[in-house]
Every structure is written in C-alpha cells, then in structure tokens.
Amino acid sequence: MSVRILIVDDHPLVLEGLKSLLADVESVQVVGTASNAIDAIAFLKSNEVDIAFLDINLPDISGIDLCKKVKDQFPDVKTLALSTFNERAYVSRMIQNGASGYLIKSSGKEDILEAIAQVQAGGYFMNVQFDQVTPATAPKTVPFLTRREKEVLVLIAEGLTNPQIAEQLFISVTTVNSHRQNLLIKFEVSNTASLIKLAAGLGLI
Amino acid sequence: MSVRILIVDDHPLVLEGLKSLLADVESVQVVGTASNAIDAIAFLKSNEVDIAFLDINLPDISGIDLCKKVKDQFPDVKTLALSTFNERAYVSRMIQNGASGYLIKSSGKEDILEAIAQVQAGGYFMNVQFDQVTPATAPKTVPFLTRREKEVLVLIAEGLTNPQIAEQLFISVTTVNSHRQNLLIKFEVSNTASLIKLAAGLGLI
DNA sequence: CTAAAAATCATGCTTTTAGAGGATTGTTCG
DNA sequence: CGAACAATCCTCTAAAAGCATGATTTTTAG
Numbered sequence: 001m002s003v004r005i006l007i008v009d010d011h012p013l014v015l016e017g018l019k020s021l022l023a024d025v026e027s028v029q030v031v032g033t034a035s036n037a038i039d040a041i042a043f044l045k046s047n048e049v050d051i052a053f054l055d056i057n058l059p060d061i062s063g064i065d066l067c068k069k070v071k072d073q074f075p076d077v078k079t080l081a082l083s084t085f086n087e088r089a090y091v092s093r094m095i096q097n098g099a100s101g102y103l104i105k106s107s108g109k110e111d112i113l114e115a116i117a118q119v120q121a122g123g124y125f126m127n128v129q130f131d132q133v134t135p136a137t138a139p140k141t142v143p144f145l146t147r148r149e150k151e152v153l154v155l156i157a158e159g160l161t162n163p164q165i166a167e168q169l170f171i172s173v174t175t176v177n178s179h180r181q182n183l184l185i186k187f188e189v190s191n192t193a194s195l196i197k198l199a200a201g202l203g204l205i
Numbered sequence: 206m207s208v209r210i211l212i213v214d215d216h217p218l219v220l221e222g223l224k225s226l227l228a229d230v231e232s233v234q235v236v237g238t239a240s241n242a243i244d245a246i247a248f249l250k251s252n253e254v255d256i257a258f259l260d261i262n263l264p265d266i267s268g269i270d271l272c273k274k275v276k277d278q279f280p281d282v283k284t285l286a287l288s289t290f291n292e293r294a295y296v297s298r299m300i301q302n303g304a305s306g307y308l309i310k311s312s313g314k315e316d317i318l319e320a321i322a323q324v325q326a327g328g329y330f331m332n333v334q335f336d337q338v339t340p341a342t343a344p345k346t347v348p349f350l351t352r353r354e355k356e357v358l359v360l361i362a363e364g365l366t367n368p369q370i371a372e373q374l375f376i377s378v379t380t381v382n383s384h385r386q387n388l389l390i391k392f393e394v395s396n397t398a399s400l401i402k403l404a405a406g407l408g409l410i
Numbered sequence: 411c412t413a414a415a416a417a418t419c420a421t422g423c424t425t426t427t428a429g430a431g432g433a434t435t436g437t438t439c440g
Numbered sequence: 441c442g443a444a445c446a447a448t449c450c451t452c453t454a455a456a457a458g459c460a461t462g463a464t465t466t467t468t469a470g
Contacts, residue, residue: 012314015222017216018218105218107217146415157399157402162457172418178418182416191426193361367426386427397427
C-alpha cells in the first residue's frame with residue numbers, strides 16, 4: 001500500500017511542486033492539501049493520513065504549533081516540517097513537538113523520497129545543512145520563549161521602548177525590563193541589536 | 206507566439222511548482238530553469254527569453270543584484286521578482302533595478318498568468334499586499350547608505366556598542382554616533398531595534 | 411496537591427543611546 | 441570653481457537600556 005501524504009502549505013507553488021514531484025512515484029500518494037492549519041485539522045478528522053508535511057510559516061498558526069496539535073489529536077500521523085530556512089533552531093522545536101523530521105524546501109526529489117521512506121519506517125529524517133548557520137552568533141538551541149517574552153520581543157522589534165511596551169501591555173516598566181533581560185539571557189546576547197538580529201534570522205519577528 | 210520564460214530559483218519545489226502550473230498554458234513556455242545567478246546569466250547568453258522570474262534569495266548573489274546584471278546585459282529581458290516575503294521595501298529595490306514587477310510566491314495561478322500578460326505587454330505587475338506591512342516602520346524607499354554607514358550598521362547588528370565600534374574602526378565615538386544618527390534618520394526609525402529589524406528584513410545584515 | 415516555572419513588581423546604579431546643534435576637512439562632479 | 445556630500449570631530453542633556461538582587465503572586469504540569 002502506498003504512503004498517504006497530506007501537504008500543508010500556504011504557497012500554491014509549493015503544493016504544486018510537491019504534488020508534481022510525487023505524482024509519478026508509485027509508493028506515494030498525495031491524498032490532500034491544505035493551505036492553513038484549520039483546513040489541515042479538518043482534513044485529518046475525516047481522512048486517513050500517514051505523513052503530514054507541515055510548512056513552518058502558515059497564515060493562521062505556526063507550523064510548530066500545528067505540529068503539536070496534530071500529534072495531540074492524531075498521534076498516529078507522522079509529521080515532517082517544511083521550511084525555506086535551514087536553521088538548526090527549528091529542528092529542535094519541531095522535534096520537541098513530535099515531528100519525525102525536517103525538510104528544507106530546497107531539497108531535491110531524492111531527499112524528499114528518502115525522508116518519506118525513513119519516516120514511514122518509524123525513523124527520523126533531517127537534511128538541514130548546519131554548516132551554513134553562522135556559528136558565532138547562532139545560539140546552540142532556540143531558546144524557549146514564554147508567551148509574555150514573545151509579546152515583548154515583537155514590541156521591541158517594532159521600536160517601542162520599555163515605557164511604551166509597559167503601557168501597551170498594562171504592566172509595569174520593571175516587568176517589561178525583566179522580560180527584556182530574560183530575552184537577552186535566553187538568546188545569549190548583551191544588547192537589543194544582537195537580540196533583534198538573531199530573532200529576525202530565526203523568523204521570530 | 207508563446208511567451209518564453211526563464212525561472213531562477215534555488216528551490217526545486219518552486220521550479221517544479223511554477224513549471225507544473227504553467228505546463229498546460231498555451232501562451233506560455235518555460236524554456237529554462239536555473240538555481241543560481243551564474244547559471245541564469247549563462248542561459249540568457251545562449252537563449253532567447255522574454256521574461257525571467259528571479260528569486261529574491263539566491264545562493265550566490267541576491268536576486269536584487271542579479272536583476273541589475275540582467276537588465277544591464279540583456280535589456281530586452283523583462284524581469285519579475287519572486288519572493289516569499291511581501292515587503293514593500295523589496296518592491297522599490299527591484300523596480301529601481303529595472304524589474305517589471307513583483308510576485309509573492311503565495312500567489313495563485315491567476316495572479317501568475319496575469320503578471321506574465323501584464324509584463325509581456327510592457328506594463329508592471331505587483332500583487333504585494335501592502336496592508337500587511339507595518340506602515341509605521343516601513344520606509345518609503347530603501348535608503349542609500351554610504352560605505353561608512355554600512356560598516357557601522359553591521360557592527361551595530363553584531364552587538365557592538367558605540368565605543369567598541371569606534372575602537373574597531375579607529376574613529377571617535379562621536380563620529381560613530383553621527384553615523385548611527387544618520388542611519389536612524391535614513392531608515393526613518395527612532396531606535397536600534399527598529400533599525401536592525403528593517404535592515405535584517407532587507408537582507409542588509 | 412505541590413513543586414517548578416512564569417509573571418509580576420521594586421530599588422539603585424552604570425553605561426549607552428538619542429537628540430540638538432554645530433564645525434572642519436576632504437572629495438566629487440557638473 | 442562652487443555646491444553637495446561624506447567623513448570626521450566636538451559639547452551637552454535627557455532618556456533608555458543594561459545589570460544586580462530580591463520578592464510576591466499566579467499558572468502550569470506532574
């Protein structure tokens with residue numbers, strides 16, 4: 001029996017590309033596509049799927065969160081992350097959320113088929129080229145950020161100062177500062193410039 | 206006669222996707238693909254092409270620079286920028302370098318065909334949703350930076366403070382500060398965080 | 411339930427940025 | 441040549457960020 005695949009990506013090009021690449025492969029069958037998380041979950045509710053390809057960047061919720069949802073609601077469905085970025089960071093996040101692997105979109109046909117085979121067999125697959133990541137500034141792992149820290153981070157990136165952020169979130173300036181300090185510590189940097197550069201590189205903002 | 210298309214993108218998926226989407230369209234013919242700038246230039250030297258689709262992010266040089274090269278060496282070839290990002294900033298950069306338009310990769314088939322028709326007729330096409338761009342922080346045009354300003358910008362992004370930058374460049378702290386102020390003014394932002402976010406978004410750092 | 415983690419707030423201090431307002435040397439280009 | 445621009449330097453002030461230390465409350469997860 002062929003492996004049943006669901007592709008979740010908001011880019012028609014990627015959907016088409018993957019479908020096209022997998023169309024003439026006997027052992028694989030693309031049974032559905034979705035361009036957002038809601039459709040993806042809906043599809044899984046009424047269809048049998050072996051492997052779900054999840055884009056990291058989706059319009060509604062991030063692929064990382066979707067991965068968690070899928071593994072919670074459909075433990076038997078294996079998930080494979082899809083992304084244009086080859087950041088070491090994403091791997092650990094996705095694996096933490098139960099993904100069976102990680103595939104960069106610049107992968108060739110062989111990589112993709114290899115990934116499907118590997119994952120279907122119960123293994124892991126990841127073809128990220130770690131070497132390309134700037135070793136000096138890249139943190140070992142992606143720091144796990146709390147809800148509040150993420151909020152503060154995006155507001156910092158938008159150019160708000162601590163007092164402005166405090167006003168926006170209805171909290172005290174010292175609290176904002178605490179979150180800010182924690183961000184610096186978690187990202188292992190010593191100032192805002194490095195923080196934003198890293199966060200931007202990771203697609204967090 | 207059908208429109209001859211060259212697609213330049215380092216993602217096999219995008220190449221496949223576009224080819225697949227355009228395969229059954231009579232009026233369009235994908236005559237070649239390239240996954241980097243060098244191959245793209247080489248192809249153009251020995252083939253007739255009407256429109257070149259250029260990815261913003263290429264392994265060797267950026268699509269923005271490639272666009273300039275193409276327009277310099279092959280003025281008759283019309284170029285269309287391709288990117289996953291819908292940043293207002295890219296548009297002006299590409300248009301400044303002679304692009305006839307801008308297409309986000311999340312575009313549907315209709316958009317793509319519309320873009321080809323529009324560009325082939327000598328017009329412009331851009332389907333970027335400006336609304337999604339934060340209007341407060343996005344500059345109208347990409348500021349032109351001087352050599353020194355660029356140097357200071359990357360050092361700021363690396364997390365150095367003004368005194369450290371001064372030491373590195375063998376200039377006074379006040380000079381560094383001047384450059385920094387000019388950067389803020391040119392990017393129309395009021396602090397480092399916004400500056401780095403913008404610069405990162407533009408691929409400057 | 412309970413322990414850990416997160417979110418909240420405070421005080422005090424030092425360093426860095428942001429901003430205003432110049433001024434001087436070059437270089438480049440019409 | 442002269443205007444424009446780049447790069448360099450200066451002073452001064454206020455605001456913001458960075459750093460340390462510690463404490464309370466709420467939430468989360470085993």
